[in-house]
Amino acid sequence: MLDRIRIVLIGTSHPGNIGGTARAMHNMGLSDLALVAPRCKAITADSVSRASGADRLVHDARVVASLEQAVADCTLVVGASARSRTLPWPMITPRQLGSQLPEELADPEAHVALVFGREDSGLTNAELQRCHAHVHIPTNPDFSSLNLAAAVQVLAYECRLAWLEGRPSDADTASASALASHAELEHYFAHLERTLIDIGFHDPATPRQLMARLRRFTLRARPERMELNILRGILTATQQQAERATGDDGTP
Amino acid sequence: MLDRIRIVLIGTSHPGNIGGTARAMHNMGLSDLALVAPRCKAITADSVSRASGADRLVHDARVVASLEQAVADCTLVVGASARSRTLPWPMITPRQLGSQLPEELADPEAHVALVFGREDSGLTNAELQRCHAHVHIPTNPDFSSLNLAAAVQVLAYECRLAWLEGRPSDADTASASALASHAELEHYFAHLERTLIDIGFHDPATPRQLMARLRRFTLRARPERMELNILRGILTATQQQAERATGDDGTP
Numbered sequence: 001m002l003d004r005i006r007i008v009l010i011g012t013s014h015p016g017n018i019g020g021t022a023r024a025m026h027n028m029g030l031s032d033l034a035l036v037a038p039r040c041k042a043i044t045a046d047s048v049s050r051a052s053g054a055d056r057l058v059h060d061a062r063v064v065a066s067l068e069q070a071v072a073d074c075t076l077v078v079g080a081s082a083r084s085r086t087l088p089w090p091m092i093t094p095r096q097l098g099s100q101l102p103e104e105l106a107d108p109e110a111h112v113a114l115v116f117g118r119e120d121s122g123l124t125n126a127e128l129q130r131c132h133a134h135v136h137i138p139t140n141p142d143f144s145s146l147n148l149a150a151a152v153q154v155l156a157y158e159c160r161l162a163w164l165e166g167r168p169s170d171a172d173t174a175s176a177s178a179l180a181s182h183a184e185l186e187h188y189f190a191h192l193e194r195t196l197i198d199i200g201f202h203d204p205a206t207p208r209q210l211m212a213r214l215r216r217f218t219l220r221a222r223p224e225r226m227e228l229n230i231l232r233g234i235l236t237a238t239q240q241q242a243e244r245a246t247g248d249d250g251t252p
Numbered sequence: 253m254l255d256r257i258r259i260v261l262i263g264t265s266h267p268g269n270i271g272g273t274a275r276a277m278h279n280m281g282l283s284d285l286a287l288v289a290p291r292c293k294a295i296t297a298d299s300v301s302r303a304s305g306a307d308r309l310v311h312d313a314r315v316v317a318s319l320e321q322a323v324a325d326c327t328l329v330v331g332a333s334a335r336s337r338t339l340p341w342p343m344i345t346p347r348q349l350g351s352q353l354p355e356e357l358a359d360p361e362a363h364v365a366l367v368f369g370r371e372d373s374g375l376t377n378a379e380l381q382r383c384h385a386h387v388h389i390p391t392n393p394d395f396s397s398l399n400l401a402a403a404v405q406v407l408a409y410e411c412r413l414a415w416l417e418g419r420p421s422d423a424d425t426a427s428a429s430a431l432a433s434h435a436e437l438e439h440y441f442a443h444l445e446r447t448l449i450d451i452g453f454h455d456p457a458t459p460r461q462l463m464a465r466l467r468r469f470t471l472r473a474r475p476e477r478m479e480l481n482i483l484r485g486i487l488t489a490t491q492q493q494a495e496r497a498t499g500d501d502g503t504p
Contacts, residue, residue, distance in 0.1 A: 138416055139281075238490050
Protein backbone atom coordinates (compact mmCIF):
# COMPACT_ATOMS: atom_id res chain seq x y z
CA MET A 1 0.00 0.00 0.00
CA LEU A 2 2.69 2.51 1.01
CA ASP A 3 4.50 2.04 -2.30
CA ARG A 4 1.44 3.46 -4.11
CA ILE A 5 1.32 6.70 -2.14
CA ARG A 6 3.16 9.48 -3.97
CA ILE A 7 4.40 12.65 -2.32
CA VAL A 8 4.29 15.57 -4.77
CA LEU A 9 6.16 18.78 -3.96
CA ILE A 10 5.32 21.79 -6.14
CA GLY A 11 7.74 24.68 -6.64
CA THR A 12 9.94 23.87 -3.65
CA SER A 13 12.58 26.54 -3.12
CA HIS A 14 14.74 25.11 -0.28
CA PRO A 15 16.85 21.97 -0.96
CA GLY A 16 16.83 21.23 2.77
CA ASN A 17 13.07 20.75 2.65
CA ILE A 18 13.45 18.22 -0.19
CA GLY A 19 15.99 16.30 1.88
CA GLY A 20 13.86 16.55 5.01
CA THR A 21 10.86 15.32 3.01
CA ALA A 22 12.85 12.32 1.75
CA ARG A 23 13.89 11.44 5.31
CA ALA A 24 10.32 11.77 6.63
CA MET A 25 9.03 9.61 3.74
CA HIS A 26 11.64 6.88 4.19
CA ASN A 27 11.10 6.88 7.98
CA MET A 28 7.43 6.13 7.36
CA GLY A 29 8.03 3.63 4.55
CA LEU A 30 7.08 5.85 1.60
CA SER A 31 9.36 5.95 -1.43
CA ASP A 32 7.58 7.65 -4.37
CA LEU A 33 8.60 11.32 -4.59
CA ALA A 34 7.75 13.69 -7.45
CA LEU A 35 9.06 17.25 -7.76
CA VAL A 36 6.99 19.65 -9.86
CA ALA A 37 8.93 22.62 -11.26
CA PRO A 38 11.27 22.86 -8.26
CA ARG A 39 12.70 26.37 -7.73
CA CYS A 40 15.97 24.97 -6.40
CA LYS A 41 18.43 22.14 -7.08
CA ALA A 42 17.20 18.90 -5.50
CA ILE A 43 20.65 17.46 -4.80
CA THR A 44 22.76 19.81 -2.69
CA ALA A 45 24.90 19.41 0.42
CA ASP A 46 21.95 20.71 2.45
CA SER A 47 19.36 18.33 0.97
CA VAL A 48 21.68 15.32 1.32
CA SER A 49 22.49 16.22 4.91
CA ARG A 50 18.80 16.75 5.83
CA ALA A 51 17.95 13.46 4.07
CA SER A 52 20.42 11.82 6.46
CA GLY A 53 20.69 8.58 4.51
CA ALA A 54 17.41 8.82 2.59
CA ASP A 55 18.91 10.81 -0.29
CA ARG A 56 18.26 7.83 -2.60
CA LEU A 57 14.62 9.03 -2.67
CA VAL A 58 15.79 12.44 -3.90
CA HIS A 59 18.01 10.85 -6.57
CA ASP A 60 15.08 8.65 -7.66
CA ALA A 61 12.54 11.50 -7.55
CA ARG A 62 10.70 12.21 -10.77
CA VAL A 63 11.10 15.87 -11.77
CA VAL A 64 8.25 17.12 -13.98
CA ALA A 65 7.01 20.46 -15.26
CA SER A 66 3.36 20.30 -14.20
CA LEU A 67 1.06 18.84 -11.55
CA GLU A 68 -0.76 17.01 -14.36
CA GLN A 69 2.34 15.00 -15.23
CA ALA A 70 2.98 14.18 -11.57
CA VAL A 71 -0.49 12.79 -10.84
CA ALA A 72 -1.88 11.66 -14.21
CA ASP A 73 -2.07 8.01 -13.10
CA CYS A 74 -3.48 8.73 -9.64
CA THR A 75 -7.03 7.72 -8.68
CA LEU A 76 -7.07 10.00 -5.63
CA VAL A 77 -5.33 13.36 -5.45
CA VAL A 78 -5.32 15.16 -2.10
CA GLY A 79 -3.87 18.64 -1.68
CA ALA A 80 -2.40 19.88 1.58
CA SER A 81 -4.11 23.17 2.22
CA ALA A 82 -4.70 25.85 4.78
CA ARG A 83 -8.37 26.15 5.65
CA SER A 84 -10.98 28.37 4.00
CA ARG A 85 -10.70 29.15 0.28
CA THR A 86 -13.13 31.27 -1.74
CA LEU A 87 -14.81 28.09 -2.96
CA PRO A 88 -15.07 25.51 -0.18
CA TRP A 89 -13.76 22.08 -1.22
CA PRO A 90 -14.22 18.71 0.49
CA MET A 91 -11.87 19.04 3.48
CA ILE A 92 -10.58 16.04 5.40
CA THR A 93 -8.33 15.69 8.41
CA PRO A 94 -5.03 13.79 8.22
CA ARG A 95 -6.66 11.04 10.30
CA GLN A 96 -9.64 10.81 7.93
CA LEU A 97 -7.18 10.61 5.05
CA GLY A 98 -5.41 7.70 6.73
CA SER A 99 -8.65 5.88 7.43
CA GLN A 100 -9.62 6.11 3.74
CA LEU A 101 -6.30 4.85 2.36
CA PRO A 102 -6.72 1.08 2.76
CA GLU A 103 -9.92 1.13 0.70
CA GLU A 104 -8.62 3.72 -1.76
CA LEU A 105 -5.62 1.49 -2.42
CA ALA A 106 -7.44 -1.85 -2.29
CA ASP A 107 -7.31 -1.99 -6.10
CA PRO A 108 -3.66 -2.84 -6.89
CA GLU A 109 -3.84 -0.41 -9.83
CA ALA A 110 -4.83 2.51 -7.59
CA HIS A 111 -2.39 5.30 -6.77
CA VAL A 112 -2.81 8.15 -4.29
CA ALA A 113 -1.01 11.50 -4.54
CA LEU A 114 -0.48 13.85 -1.60
CA VAL A 115 0.33 17.28 -3.02
CA PHE A 116 2.27 19.97 -1.14
CA GLY A 117 2.69 23.56 -2.31
CA ARG A 118 5.38 26.21 -2.19
CA GLU A 119 7.01 27.19 1.10
CA ASP A 120 5.91 30.80 0.65
CA SER A 121 2.52 30.57 -1.07
CA GLY A 122 1.28 26.97 -0.89
CA LEU A 123 -0.89 25.65 -3.71
CA THR A 124 -2.66 27.89 -6.25
CA ASN A 125 -6.44 27.74 -6.56
CA ALA A 126 -5.99 26.09 -9.96
CA GLU A 127 -3.85 23.39 -8.33
CA LEU A 128 -6.27 22.97 -5.43
CA GLN A 129 -9.16 22.57 -7.85
CA ARG A 130 -7.42 19.59 -9.45
CA CYS A 131 -7.63 17.73 -6.15
CA HIS A 132 -10.47 15.43 -5.09
CA ALA A 133 -10.13 16.71 -1.54
CA HIS A 134 -7.99 18.94 0.62
CA VAL A 135 -6.34 17.81 3.81
CA HIS A 136 -5.72 20.33 6.57
CA ILE A 137 -3.26 19.66 9.40
CA PRO A 138 -4.78 21.32 12.47
CA THR A 139 -2.43 24.07 13.62
CA ASN A 140 -2.22 26.98 16.00
CA PRO A 141 -4.27 29.73 14.24
CA ASP A 142 -1.68 32.27 15.39
CA PHE A 143 1.20 30.33 13.81
CA SER A 144 -0.23 28.01 11.22
CA SER A 145 2.48 27.63 8.59
CA LEU A 146 4.19 24.25 9.03
CA ASN A 147 7.63 23.56 7.67
CA LEU A 148 7.19 21.64 4.40
CA ALA A 149 9.05 18.53 5.59
CA ALA A 150 7.16 18.67 8.90
CA ALA A 151 3.83 18.67 7.03
CA VAL A 152 4.99 15.70 4.96
CA GLN A 153 6.08 14.00 8.21
CA VAL A 154 2.62 14.32 9.75
CA LEU A 155 0.76 12.99 6.70
CA ALA A 156 3.31 10.23 6.10
CA TYR A 157 2.91 9.25 9.75
CA GLU A 158 -0.87 8.96 9.29
CA CYS A 159 -0.28 6.92 6.12
CA ARG A 160 1.94 4.51 8.05
CA LEU A 161 -0.55 4.20 10.92
CA ALA A 162 -3.31 3.46 8.41
CA TRP A 163 -1.11 0.84 6.78
CA LEU A 164 -0.29 -0.71 10.16
CA GLU A 165 -3.92 -0.69 11.32
CA GLY A 166 -5.96 -0.71 8.13
CA ARG A 167 -7.60 -3.66 6.50
CA PRO A 168 -9.06 -3.24 3.00
CA SER A 169 -12.79 -3.93 3.26
CA ASP A 170 -14.69 -4.78 0.07
CA ALA A 171 -17.83 -3.25 1.55
CA ASP A 172 -17.57 -0.14 -0.63
CA THR A 173 -18.49 -1.32 -4.11
CA ALA A 174 -17.99 2.14 -5.61
CA SER A 175 -14.30 2.20 -4.80
CA ALA A 176 -14.03 -1.43 -5.89
CA SER A 177 -14.90 -0.65 -9.53
CA ALA A 178 -12.39 1.10 -11.76
CA LEU A 179 -12.15 4.79 -10.88
CA ALA A 180 -11.28 7.35 -13.53
CA SER A 181 -7.68 8.52 -13.38
CA HIS A 182 -6.70 12.15 -12.96
CA ALA A 183 -5.81 12.39 -16.67
CA GLU A 184 -9.19 10.97 -17.71
CA LEU A 185 -10.93 13.45 -15.43
CA GLU A 186 -8.97 16.37 -16.87
CA HIS A 187 -9.86 15.27 -20.42
CA TYR A 188 -13.50 15.20 -19.35
CA PHE A 189 -13.33 18.68 -17.78
CA ALA A 190 -11.70 20.07 -20.95
CA HIS A 191 -14.42 18.44 -23.08
CA LEU A 192 -17.11 19.76 -20.72
CA GLU A 193 -15.78 23.32 -20.89
CA ARG A 194 -15.58 23.24 -24.71
CA THR A 195 -19.15 21.97 -24.85
CA LEU A 196 -20.48 24.62 -22.46
CA ILE A 197 -18.85 27.26 -24.66
CA ASP A 198 -20.33 25.64 -27.80
CA ILE A 199 -23.86 25.85 -26.39
CA GLY A 200 -23.32 29.41 -25.18
CA PHE A 201 -23.66 28.56 -21.48
CA HIS A 202 -20.09 29.35 -20.46
CA ASP A 203 -18.05 32.47 -21.26
CA PRO A 204 -14.37 31.95 -20.34
CA ALA A 205 -14.09 35.75 -20.13
CA THR A 206 -16.54 35.81 -17.18
CA PRO A 207 -16.25 32.31 -15.71
CA ARG A 208 -18.13 32.98 -12.43
CA GLN A 209 -16.40 29.95 -10.91
CA LEU A 210 -18.58 27.78 -13.14
CA MET A 211 -15.89 25.22 -13.99
CA ALA A 212 -14.67 25.18 -10.41
CA ARG A 213 -18.17 24.36 -9.15
CA LEU A 214 -18.62 21.64 -11.78
CA ARG A 215 -15.19 20.22 -10.87
CA ARG A 216 -16.06 20.14 -7.20
CA PHE A 217 -19.39 18.42 -7.87
CA THR A 218 -17.86 15.86 -10.24
CA LEU A 219 -14.79 15.06 -8.16
CA ARG A 220 -16.97 14.59 -5.09
CA ALA A 221 -18.73 11.72 -6.87
CA ARG A 222 -15.38 9.96 -7.56
CA PRO A 223 -16.46 9.04 -11.13
CA GLU A 224 -15.81 5.57 -12.45
CA ARG A 225 -14.19 5.28 -15.89
CA MET A 226 -17.43 3.90 -17.35
CA GLU A 227 -19.48 6.78 -15.96
CA LEU A 228 -17.03 9.28 -17.44
CA ASN A 229 -17.44 7.57 -20.83
CA ILE A 230 -21.22 8.04 -20.60
CA LEU A 231 -20.81 11.72 -19.70
CA ARG A 232 -18.40 12.27 -22.58
CA GLY A 233 -20.86 10.58 -24.92
CA ILE A 234 -23.51 13.07 -23.78
CA LEU A 235 -21.10 15.96 -24.39
CA THR A 236 -20.36 14.73 -27.92
CA ALA A 237 -24.07 14.41 -28.72
CA THR A 238 -24.61 17.91 -27.33
CA GLN A 239 -21.81 19.34 -29.46
CA GLN A 240 -23.33 17.76 -32.57
CA GLN A 241 -26.63 19.53 -31.85
CA ALA A 242 -24.78 22.82 -31.32
CA GLU A 243 -22.85 22.41 -34.57
CA ARG A 244 -26.04 21.81 -36.55
CA ALA A 245 -27.77 24.77 -34.86
CA THR A 246 -24.90 27.19 -35.40
CA GLY A 247 -23.98 25.67 -38.74
CA ASP A 248 -27.43 26.66 -40.00
CA ASP A 249 -26.88 30.08 -38.43
CA GLY A 250 -23.85 30.54 -40.68
CA THR A 251 -25.99 30.68 -43.81
CA PRO A 252 -27.26 34.17 -44.77
CA MET B 253 -4.21 21.87 28.41
CA LEU B 254 -1.49 22.46 25.79
CA ASP B 255 0.24 25.03 28.00
CA ARG B 256 0.93 22.28 30.55
CA ILE B 257 2.72 19.96 28.12
CA ARG B 258 6.50 20.45 28.22
CA ILE B 259 8.90 19.37 25.53
CA VAL B 260 12.26 18.35 27.04
CA LEU B 261 15.30 17.97 24.76
CA ILE B 262 18.34 16.25 26.29
CA GLY B 263 21.87 16.81 25.01
CA THR B 264 20.84 18.27 21.67
CA SER B 265 23.86 18.89 19.42
CA HIS B 266 22.37 20.70 16.39
CA PRO B 267 20.94 24.23 16.85
CA GLY B 268 18.76 23.68 13.76
CA ASN B 269 16.93 20.90 15.59
CA ILE B 270 16.21 23.22 18.51
CA GLY B 271 14.78 25.82 16.11
CA GLY B 272 12.81 23.15 14.23
CA THR B 273 11.45 21.87 17.54
CA ALA B 274 10.34 25.38 18.52
CA ARG B 275 8.53 25.80 15.20
CA ALA B 276 6.83 22.39 15.49
CA MET B 277 5.74 23.19 19.06
CA HIS B 278 4.37 26.64 18.23
CA ASN B 279 2.57 25.24 15.16
CA MET B 280 0.74 22.80 17.43
CA GLY B 281 0.11 25.32 20.23
CA LEU B 282 2.79 24.12 22.67
CA SER B 283 5.06 26.69 24.29
CA ASP B 284 6.98 25.08 27.20
CA LEU B 285 10.46 24.03 26.07
CA ALA B 286 13.26 22.82 28.35
CA LEU B 287 16.81 22.09 27.23
CA VAL B 288 18.82 19.67 29.35
CA ALA B 289 22.60 20.03 29.04
CA PRO B 290 22.51 21.06 25.38
CA ARG B 291 25.71 20.23 23.46
CA CYS B 292 25.32 23.31 21.27
CA LYS B 293 24.28 26.95 21.50
CA ALA B 294 20.47 27.25 21.42
CA ILE B 295 20.40 30.65 19.72
CA THR B 296 22.26 30.61 16.40
CA ALA B 297 21.49 31.77 12.87
CA ASP B 298 20.51 28.18 12.02
CA SER B 299 18.17 27.70 14.99
CA VAL B 300 16.50 31.09 14.45
CA SER B 301 16.06 30.37 10.74
CA ARG B 302 14.60 26.88 11.36
CA ALA B 303 12.33 28.36 14.05
CA SER B 304 10.96 30.61 11.32
CA GLY B 305 9.27 33.05 13.70
CA ALA B 306 8.95 30.73 16.70
CA ASP B 307 12.39 31.61 18.11
CA ARG B 308 10.65 33.21 21.11
CA LEU B 309 10.21 29.66 22.42
CA VAL B 310 13.96 29.13 22.17
CA HIS B 311 14.67 32.42 23.96
CA ASP B 312 12.17 31.48 26.67
CA ALA B 313 13.43 27.90 26.95
CA ARG B 314 14.62 26.85 30.39
CA VAL B 315 18.18 25.50 30.18
CA VAL B 316 18.99 23.07 33.01
CA ALA B 317 21.76 20.62 33.86
CA SER B 318 19.71 17.47 34.49
CA LEU B 319 16.50 15.71 33.50
CA GLU B 320 15.44 15.88 37.18
CA GLN B 321 15.40 19.69 37.12
CA ALA B 322 13.49 19.76 33.84
CA VAL B 323 10.64 17.50 34.96
CA ALA B 324 10.54 17.93 38.75
CA ASP B 325 7.03 19.45 38.69
CA CYS B 326 5.62 17.00 36.13
CA THR B 327 2.94 14.45 37.04
CA LEU B 328 3.59 12.37 33.94
CA VAL B 329 6.95 11.94 32.21
CA VAL B 330 6.99 10.12 28.89
CA GLY B 331 10.25 9.34 27.08
CA ALA B 332 10.45 9.08 23.31
CA SER B 333 12.20 5.82 22.65
CA ALA B 334 13.08 3.29 20.03
CA ARG B 335 11.43 -0.04 20.76
CA SER B 336 12.92 -2.92 22.77
CA ARG B 337 15.28 -2.05 25.61
CA THR B 338 17.06 -4.49 27.91
CA LEU B 339 14.43 -3.82 30.57
CA PRO B 340 10.91 -3.66 29.07
CA TRP B 341 9.02 -0.52 30.12
CA PRO B 342 5.35 0.48 29.72
CA MET B 343 5.25 1.34 25.99
CA ILE B 344 2.51 3.47 24.45
CA THR B 345 1.86 4.68 20.94
CA PRO B 346 1.67 8.42 20.14
CA ARG B 347 -2.10 8.01 19.71
CA GLN B 348 -2.46 6.32 23.10
CA LEU B 349 -0.43 9.15 24.60
CA GLY B 350 -2.84 11.68 23.10
CA SER B 351 -5.89 9.81 24.34
CA GLN B 352 -4.47 9.83 27.92
CA LEU B 353 -3.63 13.55 27.99
CA PRO B 354 -7.07 15.04 28.77
CA GLU B 355 -7.37 12.85 31.87
CA GLU B 356 -3.74 13.33 32.84
CA LEU B 357 -4.14 17.10 32.62
CA ALA B 358 -7.64 17.32 34.10
CA ASP B 359 -6.11 18.58 37.35
CA PRO B 360 -5.09 22.19 36.59
CA GLU B 361 -1.91 21.60 38.62
CA ALA B 362 -0.85 18.64 36.48
CA HIS B 363 2.04 18.89 34.02
CA VAL B 364 3.19 16.39 31.39
CA ALA B 365 6.73 16.16 30.04
CA LEU B 366 7.65 14.59 26.71
CA VAL B 367 11.36 13.80 26.77
CA PHE B 368 13.54 13.48 23.67
CA GLY B 369 17.12 12.23 23.63
CA ARG B 370 20.32 12.98 21.73
CA GLU B 371 20.38 12.97 17.92
CA ASP B 372 23.06 10.26 17.92
CA SER B 373 22.24 8.07 20.92
CA GLY B 374 18.74 8.92 22.16
CA LEU B 375 18.00 8.57 25.86
CA THR B 376 20.21 6.59 28.24
CA ASN B 377 18.71 3.67 30.15
CA ALA B 378 18.99 5.77 33.32
CA GLU B 379 16.95 8.55 31.67
CA LEU B 380 14.41 6.10 30.24
CA GLN B 381 13.95 4.58 33.69
CA ARG B 382 12.96 7.98 35.07
CA CYS B 383 9.96 8.00 32.75
CA HIS B 384 6.49 6.70 33.63
CA ALA B 385 6.16 5.31 30.14
CA HIS B 386 7.91 5.25 26.80
CA VAL B 387 6.30 6.38 23.57
CA HIS B 388 7.43 4.86 20.29
CA ILE B 389 6.67 6.47 16.93
CA PRO B 390 6.15 3.62 14.46
CA THR B 391 8.83 3.81 11.78
CA ASN B 392 10.26 1.85 8.89
CA PRO B 393 12.43 -0.82 10.60
CA ASP B 394 15.05 -0.31 7.88
CA PHE B 395 15.28 3.44 8.54
CA SER B 396 13.92 4.12 11.99
CA SER B 397 15.78 7.19 13.22
CA LEU B 398 13.52 10.24 12.96
CA ASN B 399 14.91 13.75 12.85
CA LEU B 400 14.55 15.21 16.36
CA ALA B 401 12.26 18.06 15.29
CA ALA B 402 10.22 15.61 13.19
CA ALA B 403 9.68 13.36 16.22
CA VAL B 404 8.60 16.40 18.27
CA GLN B 405 6.28 17.36 15.38
CA VAL B 406 4.52 13.98 15.45
CA LEU B 407 3.99 13.93 19.22
CA ALA B 408 2.98 17.62 19.33
CA TYR B 409 0.48 16.88 16.55
CA GLU B 410 -1.05 14.07 18.63
CA CYS B 411 -1.19 16.43 21.63
CA ARG B 412 -3.07 19.01 19.56
CA LEU B 413 -5.50 16.42 18.17
CA ALA B 414 -6.22 15.23 21.71
CA TRP B 415 -6.86 18.83 22.73
CA LEU B 416 -9.11 19.49 19.71
CA GLU B 417 -11.07 16.25 20.24
CA GLY B 418 -14.66 16.78 21.24
CA ARG B 419 -14.80 20.15 19.50
CA PRO B 420 -17.00 20.40 16.40
CA SER B 421 -14.61 19.72 13.51
CA ASP B 422 -14.77 22.22 10.65
CA ALA B 423 -13.66 19.57 8.21
CA ASP B 424 -16.11 18.66 5.46
CA THR B 425 -17.18 22.20 4.64
CA ALA B 426 -19.01 21.03 1.53
CA SER B 427 -21.74 19.17 3.36
CA ALA B 428 -22.46 22.34 5.32
CA SER B 429 -24.25 24.03 2.39
CA ALA B 430 -27.86 23.29 1.45
CA LEU B 431 -28.30 19.85 -0.13
CA ALA B 432 -30.91 19.38 -2.86
CA SER B 433 -34.15 17.76 -1.73
CA HIS B 434 -35.43 14.49 -3.11
CA ALA B 435 -38.10 16.37 -5.11
CA GLU B 436 -35.50 18.72 -6.62
CA LEU B 437 -33.37 15.73 -7.58
CA GLU B 438 -36.35 14.01 -9.26
CA HIS B 439 -37.15 17.17 -11.23
CA TYR B 440 -33.53 17.26 -12.33
CA PHE B 441 -33.53 13.60 -13.42
CA ALA B 442 -36.77 14.14 -15.39
CA HIS B 443 -35.24 17.22 -17.05
CA LEU B 444 -32.03 15.26 -17.75
CA GLU B 445 -33.92 12.38 -19.37
CA ARG B 446 -35.98 14.74 -21.58
CA THR B 447 -32.80 16.48 -22.68
CA LEU B 448 -31.00 13.23 -23.49
CA ILE B 449 -33.97 12.25 -25.65
CA ASP B 450 -33.97 15.68 -27.34
CA ILE B 451 -30.32 15.32 -28.35
CA GLY B 452 -30.85 11.74 -29.51
CA PHE B 453 -28.56 10.20 -26.89
CA HIS B 454 -31.24 8.29 -25.01
CA ASP B 455 -33.96 6.03 -26.38
CA PRO B 456 -36.54 5.19 -23.69
CA ALA B 457 -37.39 2.08 -25.72
CA THR B 458 -33.88 0.69 -25.16
CA PRO B 459 -32.71 2.44 -21.99
CA ARG B 460 -29.57 0.31 -21.34
CA GLN B 461 -29.70 1.35 -17.66
CA LEU B 462 -28.52 4.80 -18.77
CA MET B 463 -30.70 6.78 -16.35
CA ALA B 464 -29.91 4.38 -13.52
CA ARG B 465 -26.18 4.90 -14.01
CA LEU B 466 -26.57 8.68 -14.18
CA ARG B 467 -28.71 8.60 -11.02
CA ARG B 468 -26.16 6.55 -9.14
CA PHE B 469 -23.34 8.90 -10.20
CA THR B 470 -25.31 12.05 -9.33
CA LEU B 471 -26.69 10.85 -6.01
CA ARG B 472 -23.23 9.72 -4.92
CA ALA B 473 -22.10 13.36 -5.12
CA ARG B 474 -24.94 14.51 -2.77
CA PRO B 475 -25.66 17.56 -4.97
CA GLU B 476 -26.28 20.91 -3.39
CA ARG B 477 -29.33 22.90 -4.51
CA MET B 478 -27.09 25.47 -6.19
CA GLU B 479 -25.19 22.81 -8.11
CA LEU B 480 -28.44 21.30 -9.33
CA ASN B 481 -29.51 24.75 -10.59
CA ILE B 482 -26.30 25.00 -12.62
CA LEU B 483 -26.88 21.52 -14.09
CA ARG B 484 -30.47 22.40 -15.00
CA GLY B 485 -29.24 25.61 -16.64
CA ILE B 486 -26.91 23.50 -18.77
CA LEU B 487 -29.79 21.18 -19.71
CA THR B 488 -31.96 24.14 -20.77
CA ALA B 489 -29.16 25.59 -22.92
CA THR B 490 -28.66 22.15 -24.46
CA GLN B 491 -32.37 21.83 -25.26
CA GLN B 492 -32.35 25.22 -26.97
CA GLN B 493 -29.54 24.05 -29.25
CA ALA B 494 -31.44 20.84 -30.00
CA GLU B 495 -34.63 22.77 -30.82
CA ARG B 496 -32.81 25.04 -33.24
CA ALA B 497 -31.04 22.07 -34.85
CA THR B 498 -34.18 19.93 -35.25
CA GLY B 499 -36.40 22.95 -35.90
CA ASP B 500 -34.33 23.61 -39.04
CA ASP B 501 -34.56 19.91 -39.86
CA GLY B 502 -38.34 20.29 -39.97
CA THR B 503 -38.25 22.57 -43.01
CA PRO B 504 -38.48 20.83 -46.40
